[in-house]
Amino acid sequence: MLIKCHHPARELTIKGPRQVRAVLGDLKLLPETVLVIRNDTLVTEDELVADDDTIEIRPVISGGAHSLPPVASHAM
Amino acid sequence: MRCKRCHAAPVAIKLPRHHTALCAACFDRYVVDQVERAIKHYRMFRRDEPVLVAVSGGKDSLGLWDLLQRMGYQTTGVHVQQGIGGYSGASEAKTRAFAEAKGLPLIVYDLNKEYGGGVTAIAETSRRSACSACGTVKRYAFNKIGRELGFPVVATGHNLDDEAARLLGNLLRWQVDYLAKQSPALPASHAKLIRKVKPLFRLTEQEVAAYAVLRKIDYVIDECPMSHDANSLQYKAALNQLEHQSPGTKQFFYLEFLRRQPIVGAESTAEAVVLNECARCGEPTTGELCGHCRLIAPLAQTHQTESGGRNNGRADPSIVSNIPMSVDWTA
Ligand code: SF4
Ligand SMILES: [Zn+2]
Numbered sequence A: 001m002l003i004k005c006h007h008p009a010r011e012l013t014i015k016g017p018r019q020v021r022a023v024l025g026d027l028k029l030l031p032e033t034v035l036v037i038r039n040d041t042l043v044t045e046d047e048l049v050a051d052d053d054t055i056e057i058r059p060v061i062s063g064g065a066h067s068l069p070p071v072a073s074h075a076m
Numbered sequence B: 001m002r003c004k005r006c007h008a009a010p011v012a013i014k015l016p017r018h019h020t021a022l023c024a025a026c027f028d029r030y031v032v033d034q035v036e037r038a039i040k041h042y043r044m045f046r047r048d049e050p051v052l053v054a055v056s057g058g059k060d061s062l063g064l065w066d067l068l069q070r071m072g073y074q075t076t077g078v079h080v081q082q083g084i085g086g087y088s089g090a091s092e093a094k095t096r097a098f099a100e101a102k103g104l105p106l107i108v109y110d111l112n113k114e115y116g117g118g119v120t121a122i123a124e125t126s127r128r129s130a131c132s133a134c135g136t137v138k139r140y141a142f143n144k145i146g147r148e149l150g151f152p153v154v155a156t157g158h159n160l161d162d163e164a165a166r167l168l169g170n171l172l173r174w175q176v177d178y179l180a181k182q183s184p185a186l187p188a189s190h191a192k193l194i195r196k197v198k199p200l201f202r203l204t205e206q207e208v209a210a211y212a213v214l215r216k217i218d219y220v221i222d223e224c225p226m227s228h229d230a231n232s233l234q235y236k237a238a239l240n241q242l243e244h245q246s247p248g249t250k251q252f253f254y255l256e257f258l259r260r261q262p263i264v265g266a267e268s269t270a271e272a273v274v275l276n277e278c279a280r281c282g283e284p285t286t287g288e289l290c291g292h293c294r295l296i297a298p299l300a301q302t303h304q305t306e307s308g309g310r311n312n313g314r315a316d317p318s319i320v321s322n323i324p325m326s327v328d329w330t331a
């Protein structure tokens, strides 16, 4: 299967069929931190990815202080 | 596997924290319910009030904007063009494309035009981190633009992961003042401050991203190049590790904090703080000069000197107080 990853953008190949849970395990990714997308639909951890499938593993966790503004007061 | 709600369609997403798994249609209903519940519980805004939505072009803010307009709220987007290279260009382009496609009004506030420099220049001249400069300028812009254009409230796309990570950070450093102010809805505690609300606080970051994907929202997936702020990512990673082992940990941690805030005496004490008006710009502040004016004074000074300023290199207060608002209405 072909796997499209982000941060940095790259492509990997893993032998299928393989369960999504196992693929995430191979890549040491927590299922809470990504979405797995195949043909514009979401794929759950229990599903199998076939050898000729292409999937995207999209991270969902943003960093940066924009997610944690240091607000002591909302006045400046 | 079939959806646990309608028992018909295939599962699109598992929600272990709710012991359920939903199809795309039932998940959509779940997301709308959670947001409506957040808005109602905190009386964030009504359907007859104009809401300013802070939109960065990422999944959270575009997802929020999409939700609010679908739910029948009157929304206008405000996007701050930060001037951080290709990332900011893509962010503005995706935000504009979304607004145009939905026929929604958008205000673009360009830091280069307003201050003669973007986040990087403001950070360098003020010797602050990019994120601290960026956060200060954005909060200032949202409040000022909102108030001047008659919006009683500004909504941001902060999700459960953002809020739980922030709570963890505040607790690890015992930032008691910050704990008191951490709320999904900050009241307008001064005539010049508008309400600040976070309607997505009940949804995890993954749920918001799933919503954006299912709605086919074209958002910026790339991260801001300044976002290597290790702390927030570490806190989120730690919380997700705990969540993985024990689903529901994140929501319990944050929602229970909100429930117990009055009991632990960490409830907002905004009323107790006396606010003055900034000597330069007139915006509310606890000091004499507001944080925003202290931040951008060095950049204003540079411009003054470079352009043969007659002020002996001292910042001219008028530069700061007369920030022109180049409001650009799209659609
Ligand atoms: S990561 Fe920092 S500089 Fe980038 S948008 Fe977020 S707060 Fe601004
Ligand atoms: Zn269903």
Ligand SMILES: [Zn+2]
Residues within 6 Å of the ligand: B278, B279, B280, B281, B282, B283, B289, B290, B291, B292, B293, B294
């Ligand atoms: Zn000021």
